[in-house]
Amino acid sequence: MSRIREFLLGPWRAVLVLGVTQILAWGILFYPPVLMMPLIAADRGWSLSFAMAGFSLGLVVAGSTAPTIGGWIDRFGGHVVMAAGSLVGACGVALLAVAAHPAAYLAVWVILGVAIAANLYDPAFATLGRIFGVNARRPITYLTLAGGFASTVSWPATQLSLTYTDWRGTYLLFAAVLAFVSAPLHAFALPRTRAAPPPAPEGNATASPVYMPASGLTFLLVAGAFAAYAFVPSGLAAHLIAMFGRAGIDPATAVTIGALFGPSQVAARICELAFGGRAHPLNLARFAVALVLAGFALIIAFGFTLPAAIAFAIMFGAANGLLTIARGAVPLALFGPTGYGRVLGRIAKPFQLMQAVAPVALAFVVERNGDGTAIVVTAAFCVVSLICLFAIRRRKA
Incomplete structure (x- = not known):
C-alpha cells in the first residue's frame, strides 16, 4: 500500500498522467487525419492533397517551435506548458470544424502545429527529464509503452464517433477531451518537483566531464x-x-x-x-x-x-x-x-x-x-x- 501511495503522490505519478495524456494527444492531433482528411476534402470541395497539406504545415510549425517550447518546459515545467498546449490544441481542433475558407484552414493548422509541439513525445520527455534528471530513461521507456497504444485506441474511437456524428462533431468532441481531460491532468496532476542538478565532479579538476556540450x-x-x-x-x-x-x-x-x-x-x-x-x-x-x-x-x-x-x-x-x-x-x-x-x-x-x-x-x-x-x-x-x-x-x- 505504501508503494502505491508513493507512486500516486511521488514523481512517478508523472508517468501515469503523461501515459493517459499521450494516448489522448496522439489520438487526437496526429492519427485522425488519415481518416478525417478525405471527409474534410469531400465536404469542403478541396483536393485531398490540399487537405493533407494542412497537416504537413502543422508538422513544419511543430518543428519550428519545438526548441522554444522545450526551453519553456525547462523553465516553467510541463504542468504549465503542456496544459497550455492542450488548450491550444482544443482551440485548434474546434476551429477545424468551422474553417471553411482555404486560408482559414491553413491558419488553423498553424495553431495545431504549436499544439503538436507542446503535447507529443518531445515535451513529455522534456517534462520527465525535468522531474527525474539523469534517471529519466526508465520513466521514458514506461511512457512509450503507453504511447504505443495510441493508434490502437485512436482509429477505432474515431471510426466509432463517425458512425454517430460527422467529422465536425467528432472534432468538437476531441476539442472537449483536450480541454476538459488533458489540460486539467497536465495542470493539476503533473508533479511540480524538479530534479537536483548533477553534482560537480570531484578529485582531479582536469578530468573530462561526463557530458558533452549540445553543440x-x-x-x-x-x-x-x-x-x-x-x-x-x-x-x-x-x-x-x-x-x-x-x-x-x-x-x-x-x-x-x-x-x-x-x-x-x-x-x-x-x-x-x-x-x-x-x-x-x-x-x-x-x-x-x-x-x-x-x-x-x-x-x-x-x-x-x-x-x-x-x-x-x-x-x-x-x-x-x-x-x-x-x-x-x-x-x-x-x-x-x-x-x-x-x-x-x-x-x-x-x-x-x-x-x-x-x-x-x-x-x-x-x-x-x-x-x-x-x-x-x-x-x-x-x-x-x-x-x-x-x-x-x-x-x-
Whole structure:
C-alpha cells in the first residue's frame, strides 16, 4: 500500500498522467487525419492533397517551435506548458470544424502545429527529464509503452464517433477531451518537483566531464541521425499498405500485416525495459536502425512476398519502438539533464520537418520510378542515420 501511495503522490505519478495524456494527444492531433482528411476534402470541395497539406504545415510549425517550447518546459515545467498546449490544441481542433475558407484552414493548422509541439513525445520527455534528471530513461521507456497504444485506441474511437456524428462533431468532441481531460491532468496532476542538478565532479579538476556540450559535430550527428530516420516511418506510413497491394497482397491481408506494427513496437519496448537497461542508448539506437536495414534487405532480396512483408512489418515496428526511446534517452545520456527540454526541441526541429516532407517526397519517387526505387531511397536514409550514429564518439568520465 505504501508503494502505491508513493507512486500516486511521488514523481512517478508523472508517468501515469503523461501515459493517459499521450494516448489522448496522439489520438487526437496526429492519427485522425488519415481518416478525417478525405471527409474534410469531400465536404469542403478541396483536393485531398490540399487537405493533407494542412497537416504537413502543422508538422513544419511543430518543428519550428519545438526548441522554444522545450526551453519553456525547462523553465516553467510541463504542468504549465503542456496544459497550455492542450488548450491550444482544443482551440485548434474546434476551429477545424468551422474553417471553411482555404486560408482559414491553413491558419488553423498553424495553431495545431504549436499544439503538436507542446503535447507529443518531445515535451513529455522534456517534462520527465525535468522531474527525474539523469534517471529519466526508465520513466521514458514506461511512457512509450503507453504511447504505443495510441493508434490502437485512436482509429477505432474515431471510426466509432463517425458512425454517430460527422467529422465536425467528432472534432468538437476531441476539442472537449483536450480541454476538459488533458489540460486539467497536465495542470493539476503533473508533479511540480524538479530534479537536483548533477553534482560537480570531484578529485582531479582536469578530468573530462561526463557530458558533452549540445553543440558542434556531436550534436549535428545526433540531430542528423534522428532526422534521417524520421523519413522512414513517416514515408512508409503513407505508402506501405499501398505497396503491399500493388505487389499482389489482398487488401485485408495487407491491413492485417500493417496492424503488426503497433504490437511489435510495444513488445520491443517491453524487452528494452526488461533487458536493455544497461545498454547505452546510443547502442540501442544503432541496433534499431540496423534492424530496419535488415528488414529492407529482406524486401530488396525477396520482394513483397507475404513472408517477407510480415517479417518486415515486425522488424520495422520493433525498431521504431526502440528508436522512440532512444530519441529521448540518447540526448540525455550524451548532453545531460541541464537544458534537456531545449536540446530535445532542437533535435525535434529537423526530425519533424523531415516527417512533413517524407510522404510527399516518397510519393514523387513512387509515381516516377516505382515501389522498388522508393524502398531503396528509404533504405538509403536508414544508411545515413546509421553512419551518423556510428560516427558519434561519447566522452568517457
